[in-house]
Amino acid sequence: MVISVDEQRGGAPPQAREIFWNLPNTITVLRTAVVPVLLLLPAFPGERGSEVIAWCFIVAALTDIVDGWLARRGQQVTHIGKLLDPLADKLLVSTALVVLLAVGRIPEWAVWMVVVIVGRELAVTGLRSLASAGGRVMGASWLGKLKAVAQNIAIGALLFYYPTLGLPAKEIGLAMLTLATVLTLWSGYLYFAEYFRGLGADSESGEGGA
DSSP states (O other), X not given: OOOOHHHHTTTOOOOOOOOSSSHHHHHHHHHTTHHHHHTTTTTOOSHHHHHHHHHHHHHHHHHHHHHHHHHHHTTXXXXXXXXXXXXXHHHHHHHHHHHHHHTTSSOGGGHHHHHHHHHHHHHHHHHHHHHHHTTOOOOOOHHHHHHHHHHHHXXXXXXXXXXXXXXXXXXXXXXXXXXXXXXXXXXXXXXXHHHHHHHHHHHHHHHHTO
């Protein structure tokens, strides 16, 4: 007996091809254009140069909210967008932290914070990939979002560095970096705890059905 392709698929219509160059994905790609701007900080470490670069980072960080909102509102959420959005965020944050270290705006005693933040981002990305391969989805938690806010405020303030709007940007930046590190460790622990709880639940359900 010959079975048609449609019958093999249970009569389901073919999946529509995703459009890459929609507005949300375009904004995400443009966000990565700020990475080369951050690399200019060692060449323009003065007050004016720091201010321009800081505002570029702030605008890029805000677009993360905009592209997600547009994607959900216009039903333009794509698989490539789900990949590019966190990748762009991690590239932006990691580059900013490395550059701030290079110009000495993050002191030596705080180097471990940068290692923790960047290491956590890599670890959680790998964890989500493992979960996805197993058919599980690990969404962003409220604590992870709070960590991202603290992280962006810290980086923005340290990019300004000099007193801005009457506020001590350097001191605010280091304080927020400390807070971001605490939230990074906390949220990272919760992600791993959730993942291993899921493994335990899958194992128990497998034994029960044997």
